[in-house]
Structures are given as structure tokens and as C-alpha cells.
Amino acid sequence: MPLIASLNKFARMLPPARSKAAVGRLITDHLIPSTNSTVTEVPMRAGHRMLLDPRSRTEGGPFWNGEFDEDDVDFFRAVIQPGDTVFDVGANVGLISIPIGCHLKSLGSGQLICFEPIKTNYERLTANIKLNGLEQIARAYNVALGDHEGILEISVETRHGAQTGNAMATRIVRDEKNFTRNSCTLTRLDTFAAQEKIAKVDFMKVDIEGAEMLFINGGADFITAHRPTIYGEFNSGLMPEFGHSFLDVHAFFKERQYRAFGFADALLPSELTNPSPTTGNAFFVAEEKAEILLQRVSAAKAKR
Numbered sequence: 001m002p003l004i005a006s007l008n009k010f011a012r013m014l015p016p017a018r019s020k021a022a023v024g025r026l027i028t029d030h031l032i033p034s035t036n037s038t039v040t041e042v043p044m045r046a047g048h049r050m051l052l053d054p055r056s057r058t059e060g061g062p063f064w065n066g067e068f069d070e071d072d073v074d075f076f077r078a079v080i081q082p083g084d085t086v087f088d089v090g091a092n093v094g095l096i097s098i099p100i101g102c103h104l105k106s107l108g109s110g111q112l113i114c115f116e117p118i119k120t121n122y123e124r125l126t127a128n129i130k131l132n133g134l135e136q137i138a139r140a141y142n143v144a145l146g147d148h149e150g151i152l153e154i155s156v157e158t159r160h161g162a163q164t165g166n167a168m169a170t171r172i173v174r175d176e177k178n179f180t181r182n183s184c185t186l187t188r189l190d191t192f193a194a195q196e197k198i199a200k201v202d203f204m205k206v207d208i209e210g211a212e213m214l215f216i217n218g219g220a221d222f223i224t225a226h227r228p229t230i231y232g233e234f235n236s237g238l239m240p241e242f243g244h245s246f247l248d249v250h251a252f253f254k255e256r257q258y259r260a261f262g263f264a265d266a267l268l269p270s271e272l273t274n275p276s277p278t279t280g281n282a283f284f285v286a287e288e289k290a291e292i293l294l295q296r297v298s299a300a301k302a303k304r
Contacts, residue, residue, distance in 0.1 A: 004028070004038050004040050004054065005040050007024070007027060008040060008042060008054075008063065008064065011024065011064045011065075012043075012064075012065075012066050016065040016066070016067060017065070020061075020064040020065060021054075021060040021061040021063070021064050021065070023064075024054050024060060024063065024064045025054070025055075025060055028054050028055050029055075037053075038053055038054055038055055038161075039051055039052065039053045039124075040052060040053075040054070040063070041131070042062070042063055042066065043066065044062070044066050044067060044068075044099075045066040045067045046067070046070075046073070046099055046102070047102070048098050048099060048102050048132050049128075049131055049132060050062065050093070050094065050095070050098060050128055050131070051093075051124055051127055051128055051131060052093070053162050053163070053164055055161055055162035056157075056158075056162040056164050056165045057157060057162075057165060057166065058092060058093075058095070058157075058164070058165055058166050059093065059095070059164065059165075062095055068095040068096070069095070069096065071263075071266040071267070072096070072231075072281070073096065073099045073100075074266065074267055074300060074304070075231070075263075075267060075283075075297065075300075076096070076099075076100055076103070076203070076205065076231070077099075077100075077103050077300070078267065078296050078297045078299070078300035079203060079229060079293050079296055079297065080100065080103060080104065080107075080110070080202070080203055081107070081110075081202070082107040082108060082109045082110060083107075083109045083110050084104070084110045084202035084203055085110065085111050085112075085113070085198070085199075085200050085201050085202050085203075086100055086104065086110065086111070086112045086113070086201075086202065086203045086204070086205075087112075087113050087114075087115070087201055087203070087204040087205070087206075087228075088100065088112065088113070088114045088115065088204075088205050089115045089145055089204060089205065089206045089207070089208060089215060090115065090116070090206060090207040090208040090209070091114035091115060091116040091121075091125055091140065092116060092121050092125070092164070092166070093121050093124040093125050093128060093164055094114070094124070094125045094128040094129065096205060096207075097112060097114045097125065097128075097129070097138065097140075098128050098129070098132055098134070100112055100205075101129065101132065101134040101137050101138040102132060102134070104137050105133075105134060105137055110137065111137055111138070111139075112134070112137055112138040112139075113138075113139060113140075113141070113198070114129075114138060114139070114140040114141065115140075115141050115143060115144070115145055116140060116141075116142065117142065117143060117144035117152065117154055117167065117182075117184035117185075117186075118154065118156045118164070118167045118182055118184070119142060119182065119184070120156070120163045120164050121156070121164050121165075121167070122140060122142040124164055125140050126140050141192075142184070142185070143184065143185045143186070143187055143192070144184050144185065144186045144187075144208075145186075145187060145188065145189050145192065145208075145215045145218060145219070146186050146187075146188065146211060146214040146215060146218050147188060147214040147215075147217040147218040148186065148188065148218070149186065149187050149188060149191060150186050151183055151184070151185065151186060152169065152183070152184050152185075152186040153169070153170040153171065153181060153182075153183060154167050154168065154169055154170055154181075154182050154183075154184055155167060155168060155169075155170045155173045155176065155179035155180060155181050155182065156179060156180055156182060157178055157179055158178065158179065158180050166209065167182075167209065168209040168210070168238065169209075169210075169211065169241075169242075172210070172238065172241040172242075187218075188218035188219065189215065189218050189219025189222050189223075190218060190219055190220070190221045190222050191218075193219070193222045198222075200226050201222070201226050201228045202226075202228050202229070203228055203229050203230075203231070204228050204229070204230045204231070205231045205232075206230060206231070206232040206233070207232070207233040209235055209238050210235040210237070210238025210239045210240075210241055210242055211238075211242055212232050212234055212235070212239065212244075212249060213239065213242065213244035213248050213249055213252075214242055214244075216249065216252055217252075220252075223256075224256055227256075227258075227286040227288075227289070229283060229284065229285045229286070229289065229293060230253075230283060230284045231281075231282075231283040232249070232281070232282060232283070232284075233280065233281050234246050234249060234279060234280055234281070234282060235280075236277065236278040236279065236280060245277035245278075246275060246276065246277055246278065246279040246282070247275060247277050249284075250272070250275045250279075253284040256286075257286065257287045258284045258285060258286055258287065259271060259284070259285055259286075259287055259290045260272040260275060260282060260283075260284050261282060261283050261284075261285070262279060262280075262281065262282045263281065266301075266304075267297055267298075267300055267301035267304065268301065269283075269294060269297060
């Protein structure tokens with residue numbers, strides 16, 4: 001859409017700011033009919049391109065600013081090495097998947113496996129993979145990963161005509177007026193890995209709105225066997241809805257000789273020796289891999 005594309009180009013000339021997303025939301029809500037598509041190809045500051053919808057709360061910030069969770073992405077680039085197999089669990093439209101895929105492409109080897117249960121998010125994810133020429137590196141699956149097999153009722157946050165957005169299990173949604181219900185296939189990581197003959201995994205990013213421990217329990221055998229580094233956006237507000245807290249995650253990995261880290265600052269890991277139930281973003285690394293990983297992160301910080 002020419003108007004949205006022009007506004008995006010103008011906004012990108014200004015410094016990144018959260019306020020731009022708020023102003024942009026007002027523009028799209030009041031100037032553009034909700035029946036019109038506002039999905040636009042956006043050049044990101046890191047060099048890749050994304051098809052984004054400014055009406056989506058998740059996509060509004062990166063649409064107007066051209067960046068998304070840059071500190072996290074810098075951490076991923078620091079630890080992901082040539083030949084690594086990477087999982088993005090809860091990939092949404094690819095805001096993290098695409099820069100990871102581009103990084104693997106620049107390294108010359110490796111593969112990215114993405115999981116996204118919402119069909120509209122999944123379709124945009126696959127379009128963004130193609131847009132960036134990552135078909136040989138990345139593949140996406142339209143499934144949810146949990147602790148059993150079946151069908152999951154899941155709701156996606158939609159507003160003013162947006163078809164993509166954050167999703168969570170329908171049973172924990174309190175106010176459904178801004179959500180649309182969907183059904184998706186639910187499977188366990190252990191089952192999926194056996195069926196797809198996944199030979200290894202080196203790094204996982206997990207962001208599934210409080211259901212992180214269900215995913216871990218459903219992939220316990222695979223995780224134990226391959227000992228990947230796992231970065232999670234552990235939602236302390238939603239994890240109790242599934243009967244868990246960060247302490248359960250910490251206990252799982254401690255039992256398997258992993259070390260846990262949060263972040264004191266960008267690219268500055270801080271070991272979690274006394275974790276809290278409300279810990280948010282954190283990563284777990286197998287003891288035998290920890291020192292090398294920390295050296296890579298320190299080197300990346302020095303280059304910033």
C-alpha cells in the first residue's frame with residue numbers, strides 16, 4: 001500500500017523509538033479501513049527484509065523502527081556456530097527466525113527449524129523465509145510443541161484487521177474480544193524428532209507464552225541426549241497457568257548438569273545461582289560447553 005510504505009520510509013529516517021509504534025498504530029487504525037491489507041515489505045536495519053503488518057502489536061515496533069530484540073539477536077549470533085542446527089520454537093512471523101537464518105547463511109552451513117502453530121503466522125513466516133532466500137537453510141512446521149499429542153485450542157491476538165499476532169492457549173485467555181480462536185496440531189518434541197529423523201540440535205530459542213515447561217517435558221529425551229543451549233523467554237505471568245514456574249525449568253536443567261544465566265546487560269550474562277520464580281529471559285548451557293560459549297559472548301561484546 002503506497003501510503004503505508006511512504007509512512008514507513010519516513011519513520012525509518014527518525015531514530016528508533018517505542019513511540020513511533022504507538023503513533024503508527026493510531027495512523028493505521030484511523031486512516032486505513034480495517035478491510036484493507038497493510039502488510040508491507042520492510043527493510044530491516046540488519047540487512048534482511050520482512051513482510052510485516054503494522055496493525056499487529058507484535059509487528060508494529062519492528063515495522064516502524066526496522067529492528068526487533070537486537071540484544072537477543074546479537075546473543076544468538078555470538079553463540080550460533082557454523083554447522084549448527086537451531087530450533088525456533090514459537091517463531092511467529094520470523095522476527096527472530098529470519099536474522100538467525102541469515103546468520104547461518106553467512107556462516108556457510110547449518111540449518112534452522114521453525115515451529116509456529118497459528119496458520120496465518122506460519123504462512124507469513126514461510127513467505128519471509130522465501131523473501132530472504134533461506135529455503136535451503138530454514139524449514140517451518142505448522143505445529144505446536146507440548147507434553148502430549150492431540151489438538152490444541154489456541155487464540156491469536158488480532159486487532160483492527162490484523163491476521164497475525166501473538167498467540168496463547170485459549171483456556172488461559174481472559175478477555176477474548178481481541179483474540180480469534182484456532183485449532184492446531186499438538187505434538188511432543190521427542191515424537192517430532194523421531195518422526196523427522198532430526199539427528200542433532202545445538203541451540204533452541206523458546207517463546208511460547210508460559211507453556212515452556214510443557215515443551216521441555218515433551219522433549220526431555222531429545223534434550224537430554226543432545227544437550228543444546230536453550231534460550232527461553234520464560235513468561236512468569238503465564239507459566240503458573242500451566243502449573244509451573246521458572247524454578248521448575250531451573251531444576252530440570254540443573255539435574256542434567258546445565259548452568260543457568262540471565263543478563264545483567266546486553267551480551268553480559270549473569271549466572272543464576274539463586275533463581276527466582278519470576279525470572280524472565282534466561283539461557284541454559286551444558287556445563288561442558290559453558291566456558292567456550294561465555295568466551296564467544298564476551299568477544300562479541302568487545303566488538304560492539
